Amino acid sequence: MPLGLRTLGGVIGKGVQKAYINPQLEIQARFIAGHLANHPWFAGEQLSMADIQMSFPLFALLAQGGIANLDHIGAWKARVEMRPARQRAIQQGGPFAIPGE
Numbered sequence: 001m002p003l004g005l006r007t008l009g010g011v012i013g014k015g016v017q018k019a020y021i022n023p024q025l026e027i028q029a030r031f032i033a034g035h036l037a038n039h040p041w042f043a044g045e046q047l048s049m050a051d052i053q054m055s056f057p058l059f060a061l062l063a064q065g066g067i068a069n070l071d072h073i074g075a076w077k078a079r080v081e082m083r084p085a086r087q088r089a090i091q092q093g094g095p096f097a098i099p100g101e
Contacts, residue, residue: 029061029070036072040079047083055080056098063098 032054035042042050058073080086090096 025061029073032058033070033072036076041076047080051076051080059096060098 039045041047042054059077062074062077
């Protein structure tokens, strides 16, 4: 791809990210944090597949610093990380890392 088009695409992409995507992520993160303020897990009183599904997007947002100020999401992440099965998986498979972490 020619440099000019690549540069233009990057500028447009950053503008869309700043004007639309970041505010939407903030709205969604606050909604999620509101739920977790009243519930320990996403779908009940125990870890469920809903928590497993939500782990990657929320871990990625936390790694990028996008939602670090929402304590209930951080507390949920700590509960997920304390699970014995997750700790065994890390021991067997190695550390879990998200790009940007």
